[in-house]
Amino acid sequence: EQSEQEKQKMFHLTVFAKDNDGYKNLMELLTIGYLEGFYHKPRVDKKALKEFSQGIICLSGCLQSELSEALKLNNEKLSLELIDEYKSIFGQENFYIELIDNNIPEQKELIKKLLDISKKTNTPVVATNDCHYIHKEDAYAHDVLLCVGTGTTISNPNRLKFATDEFYFKSPLEMIKIFENIPQAIKNTLQIAEKCNVFI
Numbered sequence: 001e002q003s004e005q006e007k008q009k010m011f012h013l014t015v016f017a018k019d020n021d022g023y024k025n026l027m028e029l030l031t032i033g034y035l036e037g038f039y040h041k042p043r044v045d046k047k048a049l050k051e052f053s054q055g056i057i058c059l060s061g062c063l064q065s066e067l068s069e070a071l072k073l074n075n076e077k078l079s080l081e082l083i084d085e086y087k088s089i090f091g092q093e094n095f096y097i098e099l100i101d102n103n104i105p106e107q108k109e110l111i112k113k114l115l116d117i118s119k120k121t122n123t124p125v126v127a128t129n130d131c132h133y134i135h136k137e138d139a140y141a142h143d144v145l146l147c148v149g150t151g152t153t154i155s156n157p158n159r160l161k162f163a164t165d166e167f168y169f170k171s172p173l174e175m176i177k178i179f180e181n182i183p184q185a186i187k188n189t190l191q192i193a194e195k196c197n198v199f200i
Contacts, residue, residue: 017056025056058089101178
């Protein structure tokens with residue numbers, strides 16, 4: 001059972017507009033996030049997700065996602081409940097378990113658990129890349145930007161800092177190499193791209 005504090009915690013989720021209805025619903029969710037749910041950052045609750053889920057593809061999210069948190073705590077019961085809940089919100093065919101590998105040990109450990117729960121629930125996996133800058137050599141500039149944003153300096157050892165310089169936009173070949181042992185995750189990336197057809 002989750003505590004009230006755990007229920008109120010903010011989590012990350014990745015969503016895509018599958019069609020024009022999905023695009024309109026994402027605009028509705030963005031508006032709600034900024035006008036009704038804003039607290040330090042825009043946010044929406046599951047009630048809003050349920051109301052505006054039509055035409056949206058959902059991925060389970062990064063290390064800071066609700067599913068990832070449950071798996072890091074080895075709470076399989078909650079993990080299974082969350083997958084069922086997201087499938088009921090977005091539809092069985094519109095929910096994927098997201099695999100991210102920026103060469104961080106915690107991500108690599110989580111991928112094992114995500115693959116296991118994927119098999120148990122017959123939920124497809126998809127390879128993505130947590131991307132914060134375009135080129136690998138932009139990592140230092142991004143580090144400086146974080147310092148500016150958090151009011152600190154590069155010389156501060158306790159500053160907010162990314163663990164690796166792997167948060168850049170990777171090429172298809174780089175992604176295929178990273179996930180060479182999970183080819184279906186790469187195939188599903190293309191499948192999702194083909195599912196998304198928005199015409200504005």
